[in-house]
Amino acid sequence: GQNIDQPTEMTATEGAIVQINCTYQTSGFNGLFWYQQHAGEAPTFLSYNVLDGLEEKGRFSSFLSRSKGYSYLLLKELQMKDSASYLCAAPYNQGGKLIFGQGTELSVKP
Amino acid sequence: EPEVTQTPSHQVTQMGQEVILRCVPISNHLYFYWYRQILGQKVEFLVSFYNNEISEKSEIFDDQFSVERPDGSNFTLKIRSTKLEDSAMYFCASEPVPGTSGREQYFGPGTRLTVT
Numbered sequence A: 001g002q003n004i005d006q007p008t009e010m011t012a013t014e015g016a017i018v019q020i021n022c023t024y025q026t027s028g029f030n031g032l033f034w035y036q037q038h039a040g041e042a043p044t045f046l047s048y049n050v051l052d053g054l055e056e057k058g059r060f061s062s063f064l065s066r067s068k069g070y071s072y073l074l075l076k077e078l079q080m081k082d083s084a085s086y087l088c089a090a091p092y093n094q095g096g097k098l099i100f101g102q103g104t105e106l107s108v109k110p
Numbered sequence B: 001e002p003e004v005t006q007t008p009s010h011q012v013t014q015m016g017q018e019v020i021l022r023c024v025p026i027s028n029h030l031y032f033y034w035y036r037q038i039l040g041q042k043v044e045f046l047v048s049f050y051n052n053e054i055s056e057k058s059e060i061f062d063d064q065f066s067v068e069r070p071d072g073s074n075f076t077l078k079i080r081s082t083k084l085e086d087s088a089m090y091f092c093a094s095e096p097v098p099g100t101s102g103r104e105q106y107f108g109p110g111t112r113l114t115v116t
Helices: none
Strands: A003-005 A011-013 A017-024 A032-037 A044-048 A053-057 A059-066 A070-075 A083-093 A098-100 A105-109 B006-007 B010-013 B019-024 B032-036 B042-051 B053-055 B065-068 B077-079 B088-095 B111-115
Touching: A003 A083, A011 A017, A017 A032, A017 A083, A017 A105, A032 A059, A032 A070, A032 B111, A044 A053, A044 A070, A044 B088, A070 A083, A098 B042, B006 B088, B019 B032, B019 B088, B019 B111, B042 B065, B042 B077, B077 B088
Parallel strands: A011 A105, B010 B111
Antiparallel strands: A003 A017, A017 A070, A032 A044, A032 A083, A053 A059, A059 A070, A083 A098, A083 A105, B006 B019, B019 B077, B032 B042, B032 B088, B042 B053, B065 B077, B088 B111
16 A cells, blocks of 8 residues: 655744655655645645655755655755645556645745 | 646535536646545545546545546546535646656646535
């Protein structure tokens, strides 16, 4: 089966760095996604990791450890607009559905 | 930049009525999905569609649900007899070619369905 766990909510300060963790158990591995979702809006793609290590994309980076079933999303130089829900998701199989975690609601305070 | 579009943005219906939610996926994409998100809960997979047929469906996707790609552009989700618990945000997504590097599913803005 598939199971994805992430913290429910986090709070951070504008300008700071925050790390959002995700652990997963999957019957097969086909990569790991991070999506951002603002309230009432669609999820938007942030990153896709299929190999171990850190992938940096501007202020956002994503890390994957396949042996530990662990990923994190790192957000630097936080801005107020980064307040959103961050969803960890894994494809169930090679070409199919995404299984989503509950999402981590990030609040960025001034 | 191409995007997935969905109509309507908000649909209010009475229990027992039929609703059709419409989606226009990105034109060169081959895999299509419907997901739903009940308020405050996680995004849940409903159904995937490839090569003009359902490739996978979840337990949620019972006989009350159906999908169709009536022409080369639209992708619809029909709920035959809505229940209160069908109230949710419904997202359509499309994907270029599954299994290739850099793959991602592109989500539409969603249709908020309210069943009264």
